[in-house]
Amino acid sequence: MSPDPLERIARELLLAIGEDPDREGLRDTPARYARWWREFSDYDPGTLDTSFLCASSAEAVSVSGIHLWSLCEHHLLPFSCEVTIGYLPREQVLGLSKFARIAQQHAHRLQVQERLTADIADSVEKLTGSADVAVVCHGEHLCMAMRGIRTPATMTTATWRGAFRDAAVRAEFLALQPARPHSAGR
Numbered sequence: 274m275s276p277d278p279l280e281r282i283a284r285e286l287l288l289a290i291g292e293d294p295d296r297e298g299l300r301d302t303p304a305r306y307a308r309w310w311r312e313f314s315d316y317d318p319g320t321l322d323t324s325f326l327c328a329s330s331a332e333a334v335s336v337s338g339i340h341l342w343s344l345c346e347h348h349l350l351p352f353s354c355e356v357t358i359g360y361l362p363r364e365q366v367l368g369l370s371k372f373a374r375i376a377q378q379h380a381h382r383l384q385v386q387e388r389l390t391a392d393i394a395d396s397v398e399k400l401t402g403s404a405d406v407a408v409v410c411h412g413e414h415l416c417m418a419m420r421g422i423r424t425p426a427t428m429t430t431a432t433w434r435g436a437f438r439d440a441a442v443r444a445e446f447l448a449l450q451p452a453r454p455h456s457a458g459r
Contacts, residue, residue, distance in 0.1 A: 279307035313344070316381035318374035322400055324365040335359040336372040337450050346383035348416040354386065355412075355453065359446050360397055361405035361436055371400070386412045386430050394432040405435035407446055411453060 283303035287294040294303060337357040345352055356376045379392040394408040409431045418425040436442045 277304075277307050279310050280304055283307065313381055316377065318378040321371055321374055321378070321396070323368040323371060324400065327362045327364055327366050333359055333361055333446060333449070334366060335446065335449055336369065339373045339376050341376050341380040343380035343382070343384045343386075343389060345414060345416045346385060348420065349383070350415040350419065352386065352412050352414040352416070354380070354389065354410045356393065357407075357409045357450055358393065358397055359407040359437070360401050360403045362401065363403050365402055367397070367401050372397070375400070386410055386414075386428055390430040390432050394434060398434060403435070405437060406432070407434070407437040407443070408432045409447075409450075 280303040283306035284294045287299060287302065292299060294300070335357065336359075337355075339356040339358070340353065341356060342351050342353050344350065358372045358376070375396045376393050379389055379396070384392075390408050390410045393410075394406045397408070398404060398406045409429065412428045412430070413425055414428065417423075433443055437446060
């Protein structure tokens, strides 16, 4: 028996659902399971705080189409999100790749979509120095599609901070966003 607790858990799960963890096809599953959990929970987004002096008079910055996967903390089932992040720059602008890194960093833990949206906004606010931040997440949850009602649906959460609390600013931001495909999952 493996000393790795994640491998032991996977083996016990297979036994509990009536499978033989030593049969062909499942023999290496406990090790793969343990490796996946470590990859998910030990995710390193790299450098997040690369910023530049604001060299433009751009009134708003928006990054959309950020796709990520996370795990529902209630059921340990995956959910996918398409994230859009916007902010009104002050003296500093954040490097473009940092928005996806921020979103991925917060997705690589047990989450709920509502908190994920707020966590992303918190980081963008902190790293840009701007209190004017908007984050919109469109998510599809396997805990809904695979259990209970067993039907897919899209859940939308949004965090509006600073100037984005104003309906006109928010409407302008939303109008800038490209049309979304039907499904957030890829």
